[in-house]
Amino acid sequence: MSSDSWTPLHAKVHQTLLKRKLLPCGARILVGVSGGQDSVCLLKILLDLQSRWCWYLAIAHCDHRWSSDQGIAEHVKLIASNWGLSFYLKTAPSPIAGTEAAAREWRYQVLTEIASEHEFNWLVTGHTQSDRAETLLYNLMRGAGSEGLGSLSWFRPLTSALNLVRPLLNVTRAETYQFCQHFQLPIWEDAANQNLQFARNRVRLQLIPYLQTHFNPQVEVNLAQTADLLKTEADYLAQTAQEMLIQVMTSDRDGLNRVKLRSVHLALQRRVVREFVSNIFSLAPNFEQIETVVSLINASNRSRTPSFPGGGYFEVKTDVIIYSPKPLKTCSNSPNHPGCSPSPAI
Secondary structure, eight states, X not given: OOTTTOOHHHHHHHHHHHHHTOSOXXXXXXXXXXXXXXXXXXHHHHHHHHHHHTOEEEEEEEEOOOGGXXXXXXXXXXXXXXXXXXXXXXXXXXXXXXXXXXXXXXXXXXXXXXHHHTTOOEEEOOOOHHHHHHHHHHHHHTTOOHHHHTOSOSEEEEETTEEEEOTTTTSOHHHHHHHHHHTTOOOOOOGGGGOTTSHHHHIIIIIHXXXXXXXXXXXXXXXXXXXXXXXXXXXXXXXXXXXXXXXXXXXXXXXXXXXXXXXXXXXXXXXXXXXXXXXXXXXXXXXXXXXXXXXXXXXXXXXXOOXXXXXXXXXXXXXXXXXXXXXXXXXXXXXXXXXXXXXXXX
């Protein structure tokens, strides 16, 4: 690459990759490209760094079949052709409906499928520092905990064979726009990004600018740094909670030793309880459910929580907190009546 083509943003991303050890040399990398400025900026930088890292790069694009998506897939395909990269497209069988979260889940599902089909071990996306700040605010207003507030991480395993990497989390959207303008890159202005019906767009287009104007011009940077701190601390707490859970679970794994739990910090108590309850229901409990179980750590014997989904409840039995499922209803029909337990003997 000529010195004229090497920009401060190239250097920044190159140093980030080295410092954080995000992508190995010689990796087969699938780049998720929406066609917008962030993903095209990322693709250009990775392509320019390719000779230094000996990567194999390819492009993946997800077509939601939304009215605003018309023409984007062909646009991204042309970018791949012009830059000599393999192009993989997944098109939804019907327009993706529902929430933004549902669309995001579908995208990661199909990107994982593409990676598996074509033996890529690394999936890279163009999420930026701006996205990280917006995600923190968006999740904060939804009542998320520290994991949700720091949910956009640099690195995350998607499967045993595929890792997700976000190399631009210290790069703002303004920087990616300037980069694209400098190199006159072919970016697609997606009209859906201006639709204020989406809460994320309102955070991006209304809330962040308001905070920058009236509170702190550096709010994006500060929020992104906060998200990074929360993510690191949440990971540590999750690891510690798993270790503690093993120590306080009963031998048959259906109860918690509350005497042992009394000696640890409330933050760790909550984490251990959340993991224990999640194992029972295969679904993360909400704050109120966690608190009702935590309250049993110091409650009197035979204390119990209100009913959980399905009618069961958690109860204190001496030194142990156990889960009691809702008992089967007795039935006045024959003992062998389907769905009923035998009537008690008289």
